[in-house]
Amino acid sequence: MxxxxxxxRARRGWSQQDLAERLEVSRQSVNAIETGRYDxxxxxxxxxxxxxxxxIEDIFQKG
Amino acid sequence: xxxxxxxxxxRRYLRRMLPLSLLYVGAIALAVRLIPDHAPADARxxxxxxxxxxxxxxxxxxxxxxxxxxxxxxxxxxxxRKFLVATAFTLAVCSVWGLLELFAPTVPKLALFFVFPLxxxxxxxxxxxxxxxxxxxxxx
Numbered sequence: 294m295x296x297x298x299x300x301x302r303a304r305r306g307w308s309q310q311d312l313a314e315r316l317e318v319s320r321q322s323v324n325a326i327e328t329g330r331y332d333x334x335x336x337x338x339x340x341x342x343x344x345x346x347x348x349i350e351d352i353f354q355k356g
Numbered sequence: 357x358x359x360x361x362x363x364x365x366x367r368r369y370l371r372r373m374l375p376l377s378l379l380y381v382g383a384i385a386l387a388v389r390l391i392p393d394h395a396p397a398d399a400r401x402x403x404x405x406x407x408x409x410x411x412x413x414x415x416x417x418x419x420x421x422x423x424x425x426x427x428x429x430x431x432x433x434x435x436x437r438k439f440l441v442a443t444a445f446t447l448a449v450c451s452v453w454g455l456l457e458l459f460a461p462t463v464p465k466l467a468l469f470f471v472f473p474l475x476x477x478x479x480x481x482x483x484x485x486x487x488x489x490x491x492x493x494x495x496x
Contacts, residue, residue, distance in 0.1 A: 317427075318428050318429070318430065319363065319428045319430065319431055321430065321431065322428055322429070322430035322431065325430050325490065325491075326430075328491070330490055330491055331430050331433070331490075333429070333430075334429055337429060
């Protein structure tokens, strides 16, 4: 899956650690998702979408 | 300055593993000291020989608890991958060596005692596998 989590995060001026704390996951998790090495579970994807006020499909695309 | 905060699940894991490891070393030392060579398999010998086994069962329990308590799904996946690589490594080594023992009886016998240390070595292989396949930022 592709995602533009890094852009969304950068637009808000958040570091990976900031986003990780909001999601209650490790910074390594955020890094792995951003770089496409790990696809989050549906519950985590929903949490990410909720934090950015977007729909899951607007953040993650099939790739 | 960057501060390192260990995940609470890893902290609990270490808090469990440390006393269990001390118990293991102590129980092994006790068995070595109190059981003479070629001792009969009486109740005392069996009891002393099984004592370190309690710590090993404790290690297995602590590893299971780590997987249950690790709420971060990415870190949990990395741990599970390590466990799977370690299991595959142990199965492969033990099965191949077992065949050697069967068909080439002069090779040294691999005592079952070594299965757990082999699995622990497999965890290290699993960690390298995670580093190679999941990148340099992988913590486990």
